[in-house]
Amino acid sequence: MIKTSLSAIALSACFALPAIARDPAPVAVEVLQGWELADGRRVAALRLILADGWKTYWRAPGDSGIPPQFSWNGARNIGDLQITWPQPKVFHDDGTRSIGYKGQLVIPLHIVPKRDGKPIRLKGRMDIGVCSDICAPFTLTFDTMLEAAGRTPTASIASAMASAPYSAKEAGVKAVTCHITPTQEGLQIEARVTMPSAGGREEAVIEAGQDAIWVSEPKTHRFGGQIVAVSQMYHSAGPAFSVNRSDVRITILGSSHSVDIRGCSAG
Numbered sequence: 001m002i003k004t005s006l007s008a009i010a011l012s013a014c015f016a017l018p019a020i021a022r023d024p025a026p027v028a029v030e031v032l033q034g035w036e037l038a039d040g041r042r043v044a045a046l047r048l049i050l051a052d053g054w055k056t057y058w059r060a061p062g063d064s065g066i067p068p069q070f071s072w073n074g075a076r077n078i079g080d081l082q083i084t085w086p087q088p089k090v091f092h093d094d095g096t097r098s099i100g101y102k103g104q105l106v107i108p109l110h111i112v113p114k115r116d117g118k119p120i121r122l123k124g125r126m127d128i129g130v131c132s133d134i135c136a137p138f139t140l141t142f143d144t145m146l147e148a149a150g151r152t153p154t155a156s157i158a159s160a161m162a163s164a165p166y167s168a169k170e171a172g173v174k175a176v177t178c179h180i181t182p183t184q185e186g187l188q189i190e191a192r193v194t195m196p197s198a199g200g201r202e203e204a205v206i207e208a209g210q211d212a213i214w215v216s217e218p219k220t221h222r223f224g225g226q227i228v229a230v231s232q233m234y235h236s237a238g239p240a241f242s243v244n245r246s247d248v249r250i251t252i253l254g255s256s257h258s259v260d261i262r263g264c265s266a267g
Helices: 002-016 155-162
Strands: 027-036 042-050 055-062 069-071 080-083 089-093 096-102 104-112 120-131 135-146 175-182 187-194 203-207 213-215 219-223 226-235 249-253 258-262
Touching: 027 104, 027 120, 027 135, 027 155, 042 055, 042 096, 042 120, 042 135, 042 155, 055 089, 055 203, 104 120, 104 155, 187 203, 187 249, 203 226
Parallel strands: none
Antiparallel strands: 027 042, 042 104, 055 096, 055 120, 069 120, 080 104, 089 096, 120 135, 175 187, 187 226, 203 249, 213 226, 219 226, 249 258
């Protein structure tokens, strides 16, 4: 399994490379102002516009992708910020799977201000991977004052929020178990999810909840009312490690919708 371990190392090394410089750039970013909620939170968004033929990656990008990273240095009057990822697409290229987006990507942000009624400065950077005939890291920067806004939702942000994964309860998930066993190089996790179909070919994504743990693309099958997904886990510090089942995150991607499942039991 040396090839898999090296893949994890190569993925982390991608951000050591300089961001690509192209004219025109393969991706641009703009801030969408959004609206205010009755509880005082602000809904805004980052809109990424990708050039034809380019894609970028989801929160968990797959074996060949580069995970996005955010920095909010310089932001002002932000007490808390939550990111909502719209449902991504699954790409199969040359025998590898990646998960992400093409065209335009709207990433909704729910912001709790530190001080109600005061201006919010949304400043930061987003380090992402972009891919066409080549794949490389790319850095986007943004700096916008969020102006006073009404309560009317912005259509593009609302649409992105509507495409976000269902919760386990919303999707009718009945049971989730994870059987974890040691291997020579790490751990194997077998997740079993009892739930109605999400439509078409269903694909699972398993996250360990720890940045130092890399999880392989699951082998996923449906047997009647149950999805079974098996992945290998590797830790950057070596084969001896443990996983807390309550930190495990399982996403089921289907053609109709996706499902976000937090935690699993030992069964």
